[in-house]
Amino acid sequence: MRNLEIFDSTLRDGAQARNISFTVEDKLNIVRALDALGVRYIEAGNPTSNPKDLEFFTRAALLHLQNAELVAFGSTRHRERTPQDDPLLQRLLGAGTGTVAIFGKSSELHAREVLGVSLEENLHMIEETVRYCVQNGKQVIFDGEHFFDGYKQNPDYAMRTLQAAASAGAMRLVLCDTNGGCFPDEIAEITGKAVARFGGMVGIHCHDDTGCAVAGSLMAVGAGAVQVQGTFIGFGERCGNANLSAVIPSLQLKRGYACIPEGQLCELTATARYVAEVANIVLPAQLPYVGASAFAHKGGMHIDGVTKLRSSFEHVDPASVGNERDLLLSEMSGRTSLLHKIRAFAPGLRKDSAQVAQLMDILKRLEFEGYQFESASASFELVVLRHLELFSSPYRVELFRIVGEQADKQESKLSSAIVKVQVGERSEITAAEGQGPVNALDKALRKALEVFYPEIRDIRLVDYKVRVMEPQRATAAKVRVFIETTDGAASWTTVGVSTDIINASFKALTDSMDYKLYRSAKGL
């Protein structure tokens, strides 16, 4: 396997993404996670930018990293200063990392129009800054900002900017597609030119403005780049950076590059989920390799195929990246999907049995009515168990009634609910108040059921979601309610559908109680 350097900039370029703001503690946690995964370089911030990043580097110096090296990021010296009297550069060196990333302009246009310097002065800025850092004991990674656009305008000048950094002692020359507008074939061709001139010093840094950042990075590696820069789950300035959680497995599993230690690849998904959690974002389900849907199969024919032969619908083994297969049940399912889902609690059924065909019909009808069982597996299980007569609700709700909200009383906002439950010959009528009608109904139902089933006391609602379907029908639209419940040991989700939100909630609530009773009858 050939070695390839992975350079993660989640904490620097990633922090330039909209709605991302890391605390020092967040940064330390992400550094620990990326180090454990085996990333080579972690560009952890810009100490010239803000006191938080400065504090981070002070605290990060105490970390005992096993695999990664921290990198501080900053620019070439200001045009009117020498490196020695440039306060930003002094702060960069003061961050105490062994390696610094220096970005400088590789584009004639940018040198002239953005920096406002002559082309020669820009080369001096690059060379003097890199040399100064090297003389101060730093290993320097030079980021040629706008290299590809600059190369397209003036190839000779773009190459001279790299030469200036190389002559001054930079150890890597990173070609940046800063605006993210280059296509992968252009990246491959231009990277090849830089590699022909500078050999194994070349790295790649792609942005995703055309949705090609990962593709561009892979092409650059094919053309000889030895370092790939990106962010771990792809967020970064504007549309983001090359997503390393896709780059790493692609190169490691399909091209034979050692990006992280081999035994660590199975930690990829857990690391991506952890980074998302610390960054306070929802990990997009459709992210390649690590997303919740990366190996989720929905089409009935796909499910049939993948359960016969993994490679028929999976390009790699989900376990190789620490993810897992998920088979989704819907109106697009076939009998194979259904059998797979129910085999744990309804074994013994075969693909050709009549009950399976009946269940398929029930499932498709319910989905047509608006039910969705993909994320409400407890309700789905109850549908199956009831149809197979393996479970029936031991109680009956004779009536429930919500007593109006007190719209004018801001302080209480209370609703009341009355519920009458019948168990065998006995019935129980209870009332309860709550913060809104669903809360009141939940409390009243529980109070009634607890008289007969004390285990109901163990459960509590942890999430309640409403989705309005057919919104064009305004108040006549159907609503789908999801309720997540826990008893401390397990949690489950149920669903209810109706044109009336109270009714939909009631169905989801009673399913939630039924599922608890089913679990306790089974000793779970």
Ligand SMILES: CC(=O)SCCNC(=O)CCNC(=O)[C@H](O)C(C)(C)COP(=O)(O)OP(=O)(O)OC[C@H]1O[C@@H](n2cnc3c(N)ncnc32)[C@H](O)[C@@H]1OP(=O)(O)O
């Ligand atoms: C492609 C990239 O992602 S590069 C990194 C981008 N990231 C960031 O900008 C986040 C961190 N930045 C910051 O915190 C601030 O911009 C600071 C503290 C670095 C500088 O702040 P200020 O001094 O107020 O300058 P401001 O941000 O308004 O403008 C940038 C200055 O840097 C200069 N500059 C931009 N690129 C470079 C470069 N490669 N080398 C030297 N100077 C540069 C500009 O010419 C401008 O200087 P001027 O005001 O004398 O014309």
Ligand SMILES: CC(=O)C(=O)O
């Ligand atoms: C350095 C950098 O982040 C860029 O050019 O995009």
